[in-house]
Amino acid sequence: MPEGYCTLEDVRRALRKSDLPGDISQDEQIAIDAIVAETEPLEKSLKRHWHVSVDDSILDEADAIDIPTEPKTRDDEEDIPTGGASIAGEPVTPKTYQQGYTKIRLARRDAESVSQLLVATEDGYEDWTASDDYEGGSFPDALGDDYYLRVNNGGWSELYLDTDHFLDEDGEPILDSYANAVYVFFEYGHEGIPKNVRRAVALRAGTELVEEAVIAIPENATLYNVETKANEMRTKADDLLEVYL
Known part of the structure; x- marks a missing residue:
């Protein structure tokens, strides 16, 4: 399975919290690809790798994403x-x-x-x-x-x-x-994926899904609101990761 620092459920929670569209169940692979696309550059830019123990609770919902368990x-x-x-x-x-x-x-x-x-x-x-x-x-x-x-x-x-x-x-x-x-x-490697890293990856992956969904929305106030919230998600993700810069 592809490797990532968050689960599909993390992405769903990020979207729901921002009241944004992005149907993960419709095409799960798009969401998986988004998580992977955000994980690898994060490791390279921060020069860090996180991994979890085999009894970490994140593994309970990681049925489509391979959460790292080793350095x-x-x-x-x-x-x-x-x-x-x-x-x-x-x-x-x-x-x-x-x-x-x-x-x-x-x-x-x-x-x-x-x-x-x-x-x-x-x-x-x-x-x-x-x-x-x-x-x-x-x-x-x-x-x-x-x-x-x-x-x-x-x-x-x-x-x-x-x-x-x-x-x-x-x-x-x-x-x-x-x-x-x-x-x-x-x-x-660092054992344990910090909550801010996990959430930041989910927010960034969620933003990619939102950008896909925006294409199908007519140009009106709704579109503006969606784009604004998507930008807020990306900004929040950057803020969460600032401590590692």
């Missing part, structure tokens, strides 16, 4: 930033350290884990996750390791790499170029 995976080629490094410390314990890290912002928010981390060397690439020579994981447990993954308050996923691995004993770069020096394979 997604992605692999990206990244540059190693050379403009500066951040300093990580652990001042809350007697044993302190200072360590330089360079930070890579991943292409998707809510990264859950890194499965492979291929880092350029003088002889090729080395997978830090598969080697006993490197340690890493998620923040804060992996702070001080060779690498760690951190998701900040905005959901942005950031991978920190120990800069010592890219410099020689004199502090000089060991590679001629740090462009495309890292391949990151990671899993990402």
Whole structure:
């Protein structure tokens, strides 16, 4: 089934609340296509993926739409930033350290884990996750390791790499170029589809149905009212999603 962040019932509720036309039962596929058409661009524009647990109540009415129940995976080629490094410390314990890290912002928010981390060397690439020579994981447990993954308050996923691995004993770069020096394979997603995301997708999909229905309505006050309400639905959807921008 096609994947989406809301159900047909969500779209029906959005239309009823706005007293707008749009007969989903007449051509269910149009409504399904509208949900799918609004879901994929939303993930790309917000750089997020939502998924639900197998016992989430949304699945009870998702008979025509496949609500995601798992995180997604992605692999990206990244540059190693050379403009500066951040300093990580652990001042809350007697044993302190200072360590330089360079930070890579991943292409998707809510990264859950890194499965492979291929880092350029003088002889090729080395997978830090598969080697006993490197340690890493998620923040804060992996702070001080060779690498760690951190998701900040905005959901942005950031991978920190120990800069010592890219410099020689004199502090000089060991590679001629740090462009495309890292391949990151990671899993990402946020469990639970927030109500505002679910409703926003339903509103946008409902607007598409309304625009289809408007074609059959004569040019009169009724048409103007329908178009006005459709615009209000789209504006409301944008307002609901503003928190994720």
